[in-house]
Amino acid sequence: MxxxxxxxxxxxxxxxxxxxxxxxxxxxxxxxxxxxxxxxIYECGIETVGETWIQLKSQYYIFALIFVVFDVEAVFLLPWxxxxxxxxxxxxxxxxxxxxxxxxxxxxxxxxxxxxWV
Amino acid sequence: xxxxxxxxxxxxxxxxxSLLEGWGLSPGFISFALNLxxxxxxxxxxxxxxxxLIWAERKIIARIQDRxxxxxxxxxxxxxxxxxxxxxxxxxLIVPVGADLGPYNLAPLLAVMSVVGLWAVIPLAPxxxxxxxxxxxxxxxxxxxxxxxxxxxxxxxxxxxxALLGAFRTVAxxxxxxxxxxxxLIVPTxxxxxxxxxxxxxxxxxIWFLVIAPVxxxxxxISSIAEVGRTPFDLLEAESxxxxxxxxxxxxxxxxxxxxxxxxxxxxxxxxxxxxxLGGWQGPGAAEYPLLGLFYFGIKTALVYFVVIWxxxxxxxxxxxxxxxxxxxxxxxxxxxxxxxxxxxxKLVVEMGLIRIGVHLGAxxxxxxxxxxxxxxxxxxxxxxxxxxxxxxxxxxxxSLSGE
Amino acid sequence: xxxTQLVFLLTGGVTLGAAxxxxxxxxxxHAALWLILSLAGTAVLFxxxxxxxxxxxxxxxxxDAIAILIIIxxxxxxRVMIRGETQITRNWWLGALSALILxxxxxxxxxxxxxxxxxxPPPIADADQLLxxxxxxxxxxxxxxxxxxVASIMLLAALIGSIMIAWPLTTRAEGEGDQ
Numbered sequence: 108m109x110x111x112x113x114x115x116x117x118x119x120x121x122x123x124x125x126x127x128x129x130x131x132x133x134x135x136x137x138x139x140x141x142x143x144x145x146x147x148i149y150e151c152g153i154e155t156v157g158e159t160w161i162q163l164k165s166q167y168y169i170f171a172l173i174f175v176v177f178d179v180e181a182v183f184l185l186p187w188x189x190x191x192x193x194x195x196x197x198x199x200x201x202x203x204x205x206x207x208x209x210x211x212x213x214x215x216x217x218x219x220x221x222x223x224w225v
Numbered sequence: 226x227x228x229x230x231x232x233x234x235x236x237x238x239x240x241x242x243s244l245l246e247g248w249g250l251s252p253g254f255i256s257f258a259l260n261l262x263x264x265x266x267x268x269x270x271x272x273x274x275x276x277x278l279i280w281a282e283r284k285i286i287a288r289i290q291d292r293x294x295x296x297x298x299x300x301x302x303x304x305x306x307x308x309x310x311x312x313x314x315x316x317x318l319i320v321p322v323g324a325d326l327g328p329y330n331l332a333p334l335l336a337v338m339s340v341v342g343l344w345a346v347i348p349l350a351p352x353x354x355x356x357x358x359x360x361x362x363x364x365x366x367x368x369x370x371x372x373x374x375x376x377x378x379x380x381x382x383x384x385x386x387x388a389l390l391g392a393f394r395t396v397a398x399x400x401x402x403x404x405x406x407x408x409x410l411i412v413p414t415x416x417x418x419x420x421x422x423x424x425x426x427x428x429x430x431x432i433w434f435l436v437i438a439p440v441x442x443x444x445x446x447i448s449s450i451a452e453v454g455r456t457p458f459d460l461l462e463a464e465s466x467x468x469x470x471x472x473x474x475x476x477x478x479x480x481x482x483x484x485x486x487x488x489x490x491x492x493x494x495x496x497x498x499x500x501x502x503l504g505g506w507q508g509p510g511a512a513e514y515p516l517l518g519l520f521y522f523g524i525k526t527a528l529v530y531f532v533v534i535w536x537x538x539x540x541x542x543x544x545x546x547x548x549x550x551x552x553x554x555x556x557x558x559x560x561x562x563x564x565x566x567x568x569x570x571x572k573l574v575v576e577m578g579l580i581r582i583g584v585h586l587g588a589x590x591x592x593x594x595x596x597x598x599x600x601x602x603x604x605x606x607x608x609x610x611x612x613x614x615x616x617x618x619x620x621x622x623x624x625s626l627s628g629e
Numbered sequence: 630x631x632x633t634q635l636v637f638l639l640t641g642g643v644t645l646g647a648a649x650x651x652x653x654x655x656x657x658x659h660a661a662l663w664l665i666l667s668l669a670g671t672a673v674l675f676x677x678x679x680x681x682x683x684x685x686x687x688x689x690x691x692x693d694a695i696a697i698l699i700i701i702x703x704x705x706x707x708r709v710m711i712r713g714e715t716q717i718t719r720n721w722w723l724g725a726l727s728a729l730i731l732x733x734x735x736x737x738x739x740x741x742x743x744x745x746x747x748x749x750p751p752p753i754a755d756a757d758q759l760l761x762x763x764x765x766x767x768x769x770x771x772x773x774x775x776x777x778x779v780a781s782i783m784l785l786a787a788l789i790g791s792i793m794i795a796w797p798l799t800t801r802a803e804g805e806g807d808q
Contacts, residue, residue, distance in 0.1 A: 110256055111356035112676045112684075115345045115364075117264035118355060122341030125268050126334050126482045130318075133478035137317045163389075163705055165795050167397050171701050172795075174400045175694040176788045177557075181407040182686050183767070183780065184564075185363060188415040190764025191568070198768040199572045201778065203565050208781040210561050212788040213553070221792050222553040223546070253632060328662060359757050363685040370693035374665070377700055381658055393704075400697065419757060 169221050173213075180209050233515060234353045267355055268341050275489045276306040282488065282534050289538035316477035324474065325382035332382065333475070333482035335375035340490045342368045346422050347496050350506050350519040354423065361422035362410050365497060366403070369452065372486065373399045376471050379483075383474040392471035394545060395454065401552045402451035405444050408560040412441035412567050413501045426505035430512075435502040437585045440563040440592055442502040444556055446529075449494040451548070453487060455537055495529035496522075503529070559596060566592060637677050644670030653717070657703050665696045682760055 187194075187202045216222055238259070245255045280295065280303055287294025295302030320329070345355035346364055358364065373396055380392020414420050416437060417428035425434075435442045472483050499505060503525050506518030543551070570588050574581045647667035654660040668691045675684035766772040 110260065111358050112681065113257065114260045114264060114356040115342070115358070116673070116676075117260050118267060118345045119338055119342045121264045121268040122338035123334050125272060125341075126337040126485075130330075130333070130478050130482065133314050133316070133481075134318055136314050137477055138315075139317065141319070163393060163701075165705060167393055167701050168698070168705060169792065169795055170397050170401050171694070171698040172791050173788065174404055175690075175698055176784050177404045178407065178690055178694045179784060180781070181366075181411060182363070182690060183777065184411050185414060185420060186682075186760055186764030187767055188411050188568075188764070189418060189420055190761045190768075191415045191571070192418045193761065193765055194572075194768060196572050198765075199568050201768045201774060203568060205778060205781045206561055206565055208778075208785050209788075210558070212785045213557065213561075215789055216792055217554065219792055219796060221796055222549065257632065325658070327659070358681055359760065360682050360685045363682070363689055367685050367689035367693055370689070370697075373693065373697060377697065378662070381700070381704065389704075393701075396697065396701075403693075418761075420760065421757070 166221075169216075173216065176209065176212065180205070232352060234350065263355065267344055271341055271344055271489060272337075272485065274492070275485050276310070277303075278488050278492050278530075279306045279309075281530075282537075285531065285534045286538050289535070310481070313478050313481045318479065319474075319476045321384055321474045323384040325384070328378040328382035329474075330479075332375045332379035333479045333486070335378065336372050336486040337482050337489075339368050339371035339375065340486050340493055342371075343493050343497070347493075347500055348423050348426050348505055349522055351512060351515040353515065353519065357421065357423050359419065359421040359424075361425075362414050362420040362501075366407050366410065370399075370403060372490065373403075379475070380471040383471070385474050388471050388473045391473070395471055398545070398548060399452055399454070401549065402448040402556075405552065405556045405560040406448040406452060408557070408564055409441045409445040409448065410501070411564055412438045415564075415568060415571065422500055422505075426500055426507060429504040429507050432582055433502065433504040433507075435504075436582060438502075438563070438567055438589060439586070440559065440589045441567065442498070444560045444563065445501065446494075446498055448552075448556060449498065450491075450533060450536065451552070453490045453494060455487070455491055455533065491533055492526070492530055495533055496526045498529050499525040555596070555600075559592070563589070563592060633677060637674070640670050640673045640677070644674070658700070661696065661700050661703055664699070665692055668692050668696065682763075 183205065184202065187205075191199070241259060241262075242255060245258060246252075250258070283305070284294040284302070295305035298304040298308045320326070343365060346358060346361040348354040376392055376395050376399070380388045380390075380395075383389070413425050413434050416434055417425040419425065419428075472480055475483065499522065505525075506515075506522040508517065508521035511518035511521055566588050567585070570585055571581075574584045644667050647663045647670060650663040651660045651667065654663060668687065672684045672687040672692075675681075675687055767777045768774055
């Protein structure tokens with residue numbers, strides 16, 4: 108078991124280092140002529156107007172929040188699914204009840220209109 | 226020779242092992258060295274595969290669009306990607322002023338790392354896979370969402386409001402579509418009784434999960450395409466809208482790494498769909514001859530990848546509010562219902578074999594039929610609303626309704 | 630010094646260092662990123678304890694969902710671009726002193742606990758079986774069925790609560806912000 112995770116850790120590190128090496132090549136081989144026009148922030152070809160920062164909508168927060176709730180739900184459901192073969196029928200229904208409660212949450216969000224992208 | 230055919234990867238592993246032992250190294254170090262070698266080969270192999278994948282995609286898209294595609298550099302234009310790579314290497318790495326250098330440099334590395342890491346758990350052949358962990362499905366979810374994180378880092382650190390906007394839209398899309406993807410992933414876990422990819426593939430020895438749970442497979446496929454950010458969900462790179470989105474301020478191979486990560490991710494989800502729903506390396510004779518299993522896996526993954534490219538060439542890009550509605554009002558409820566239906570039906574049907582498959586298939590087709598009927602009813606009400614505008618509505622309200 | 634011990638020391642060091650940087654970072658976004666590193670270090674520690682499932686749960690929930698939520702919330706406030714002053718106040722030595730006293734107290738307490746044999750730990754049962762037992766006990770009437778269902782109701786409450794809080798903001802912000 109440990110050896111398997113060691114492979115995963117090594118693959119992740121290799122996956123981190125290989126693009127770093129490639130970008131290093133680019134850094135070594137590419138020209139380096141910075142001037143203020145090239146380094147300025149891109150804004151459709153004109154000079155940047157105002158702060159380079161804007162107010163974002165709280166819609167993004169709602170989506171991330173719903174994702175958190177459903178992610179935790181999935182983490183609860185996965186052991187239930189792994190043990191599925193050994194479960195009796197009423198245990199399966201309990202899992203279905205779990206899903207239904209969260210589906211009700213989704214319904215609530217739908218009816219409240221927070222899922223619209225205005 | 227017989228042992229080579231029936232267990233080539235074990236034989237090769239044994240060969241390397243005895244070679245290193247002959248050099249007098251300790252067993253712990255040997256296993257570490259072999260793991261490192263395997264990880265290195267897999268990482269390099271997967272990145273080289275991307276060169277070929279980009280060429281294949283450009284060729285197929287070109288043919289769909291009735292043109293030739295790259296055909297100058299090398300036979301059939303195969304070396305086109307190499308030429309592009311060489312061009313990108315010699316580009317100047319322009320860093321925008323005021324950019325946050327730590328996350329700015331880290332973002333492309335994380336994007337590639339998350340995709341390469343996915344290949345660790347995919348079983349390529351009966352004994353050939355990176356890591357046989359028993360939580361493969363959840364691992365796929367967790368590592369896949371690191372690419373979401375990398376996009377967010379790229380957008381925030383670029384000091385550019387368009388990059389920020391693009392990054393947030395991208396993250397909203399990816400996070401939204403991760404919900405049905407995770408829910409659809411519970412279905413093969415349920416059917417196989419384990420989260421490990423190896424067990425899931427082995428449980429498909431009699432029948433593919435695609436036949437038992439087509440709705441879940443479809444949902445997984447669609448939400449994976451949306452997760453990767455390909456057409457028809459690629460509004461993040463819509464040049465006419467957000468001017469290249471979160472990677473505006475990246476140049477040279479930093480941008481190249483994002484590009485590589487996207488293409489590789491598309492192929493990786495084809496491989497995942499194959500493993501989870503199409504039986505992975507299963508096929509006639511694959512259990513005895515693992516090399517045959519590798520061949521089957523390659524064919525199936527290439528087929529699914531072709532469908533992904535086909536979808537790209539056929540559908541127009543959808544708007545962000547349409548994409549949102551599609552996810553929360555159609556795909557997520559469908560994923561929840563399909564999960565519940567599969568769970569209940571699987572327990573109710575005590576018979577094994579064809580009757581069980583028939584009942585599952587029937588339930589899924591019923592679900593699809595109900596969904597299509599509901600969609601038809603919905604589209605009819607929308608069309609009626611557009612064609613007969615209610616009296617008293619102003620012109621602008623009418624226009625906003627027809628944009629529905 | 631086996632490889633596992635080396636990895637443990639390294640991971641522990643990285644986790645603690647990242648946690649320290651979370652507190653000391655003058656910019657909020659950097660603090661969030663150090664937090665992600667610290668959470669990843671915890672996941673590696675779970676792997677070292679042979680709790681593979683918990684490790685992926687840690688990554689899937691903390692890093693993928695909660696860290697992104699935190700970053701979005703940080704970006705929603707206007708204070709993110711302000712490079713704050715150093716986070717070290719004038720009386721930092723008071724905080725350091727109390728932390729040291731607490732640490733010393735913990736050490737003394739641990740010393741008083743009877744010695745646990747620090748050999749190889751008892752072999753953990755087959756990991757597949759563990760996962761299956763966990764799943765079964767979640768829906769078993771004698772075990773954790775009630776917390777299981779209450780957890781879903783709690784998630785529902787969290788969902789409804791945040792929608793109620795964030796929804797007036799959504800409609801109010803319709804005039805400003807992006808399209």
